[in-house]
Amino acid sequence: MVNIKQVAAHAGVSFKTVSRVVNKDPTVKKINQEKVLKAIEELGYRPNRAASITRRKQSGVFGLIADELLKTPFTFDIIRGAQDIAWEQNKELMVLNVNEKRFSAEKAIEHLFEHRVEGIIYASMYHRVLDIPDELLKIPAVLVNCSAIKENLACVIPDEVQAAETITNSLIEKGYKRIAFLNLNENIAAAKGRKQGVINAFQQNNLPMQDLYIESVIIEDKNGEKSIAREATRRVINTFNPDAILCGQDFMAVEVYFIMQAMGYSVKQDIGIGSFDDWENTPQLLQPMLTTMALPHYKMGQWAMNYLLAGRKDIVKHKEQFKLIERESF
Amino acid sequence: MVNIKQVAAHAGVSFKTVSRVVNKDPTVKKINQEKVLKAIEELGYRPNRAASITRRKQSGVFGLIADELLKTPFTFDIIRGAQDIAWEQNKELMVLNVNEKRFSAEKAIEHLFEHRVEGIIYASMYHRVLDIPDELLKIPAVLVNCSAIKENLACVIPDEVQAAETITNSLIEKGYKRIAFLNLNENIAAAKGRKQGVINAFQQNNLPMQDLYIESVIIEDKNGEKSIAREATRRVINTFNPDAILCGQDFMAVEVYFIMQAMGYSVKQDIGIGSFDDWENTPQLLQPMLTTMALPHYKMGQWAMNYLLAGRKDIVKHKEQFKLIERESF
């Protein structure tokens, strides 16, 4: 590829002048600037970033490590959020997938160090508490969708409590009084926060606790996680007789819709349905379309990148708000 | 960060010897190698990639441009496939999301040129024919999940014809004789290939064409694409009376399941259902679980990276095979 000296020769100036033009140094006479720009255009010159990084001692590159335990469309949202911000500021984002079997997080961090990244975003695919490699502490870093056991790193996580409060309040506001919450696996952080949020909303509205039923219907067995949502829905409708069901995730809502249809109940009229995620086009696929709390992955990615770009080092636990997507299911 | 000369001083050898150890040059005596390794460990030295790239004149970095028209979990599969291969060979992958509003593909290519990438993978989020920026021709490049209008670039695309043939044959083998295929928007490449595949299977099995019904139930109107699957399913069952329905995508199958349940038909016993995608955990969510043709995104990502790493320049149109995931819906 053509280099700065060739451009200089072509433009009839010193190569340092070309460098100045490329770096928008204002001390270049207009006439020379034009000559250089023309030469760059004609030769298709693109500055060599590696050389620039070597000399400048700063890379303008940030790393994003995505763990791959679960592959979800949300991964991509976090990446998009971070990258959109990075790009606005002319920074690069280097994305590395981590995967226990093939590539460890430690290895990924080493790679990123070699590239002299100026900061690292570590993104987990689901909201949880993580044991962070110590290496990460040697460099500005943020966690996305997870927090550190040792609480020694800043992180951004979804505000599960707020999400559950918001949708429960919305349900109550619409007149639903007897709510069954089919929660996720109770061992994960998301499930705990949401349970709290639903309870908060009941208390804020002075509703009796006997009108609230909460059960975890994603349970763990030897093969990993497993949904008992169908069985639970049938049972809960028959025994608890709710006027609304809040589902721990949109996929669960699909199952609930099926069971309700089979039992001859109609969504909204007989039982209102709410959910969490706003997973792809699942909510629009259902009829009536599902009202759900959208996970703030894109915004979390943005927040993380902004945190790094601001040069922050404070250890905060930032909570990003879900958004209520009102459709037709309650 | 610590540099090669500091390591050399600490180890008591010349800095060139450190370079040799780092690059696994076998002409270093074991005793010195150990000294250097120890020094590297103690100082936490990581070679500076930018400097190495500058000197070596090759970056070991490849670019992946992902267009963002549609965000799907499959995007990530393509990236994973490419990255897994890249990493095995100690190459880096730089992923850039492209998005008409913010960042054009041209801009992404410029960025990648600055990083002196050794090749570029351009991945489309759905299978289609694209007008490729000429810039891409200046460097080794492959297209994933799309092909070039001008046919001037190698590409890897899903083998839609094979997929449709395979699942239709499987349906026929299991005794289904009268098949309705609810296809995607007929304007997209995938729909065309699949239609052909279904027809091929009927011909190969000498089945009468009047036992095959094909309709595109994803249609375009002023607001973009829209599904008429529910209406069509009801109509097709009533008028064509199929013993199997083949759906253009898993999401469509969800709708078909709902309609069938509402009409009092049971999946598999009354009407067998097959589909395309293997979208996340949608197929497992349905009961009975959905048999579907899994899109080969991961493999396409791998193929693309292997193409570049092999230094190939031949303009091929490689087709990657779908995989039949047999579950319980027919």
Added chain:
DNA sequence: AATAAAAAAGACAACGTTGTTTAGTTGTGT
């Protein structure tokens, strides 16, 4: 023990940039 051959390690330049210093050019006020 002497010598040649082979192996290992060092010296130094080069990669394509940018930072700093120095030199040259232009303009202004007397």
Added chain:
DNA sequence: ACACAACTAAACAACGTTGTCTTTTTTATT
């Protein structure tokens, strides 16, 4: 016309590596 400042541009070093060439050390052979 002259001094001086203010611009502008050139020259040169430096960044942290690796390639090439040279020197030193080790090993093998007699």
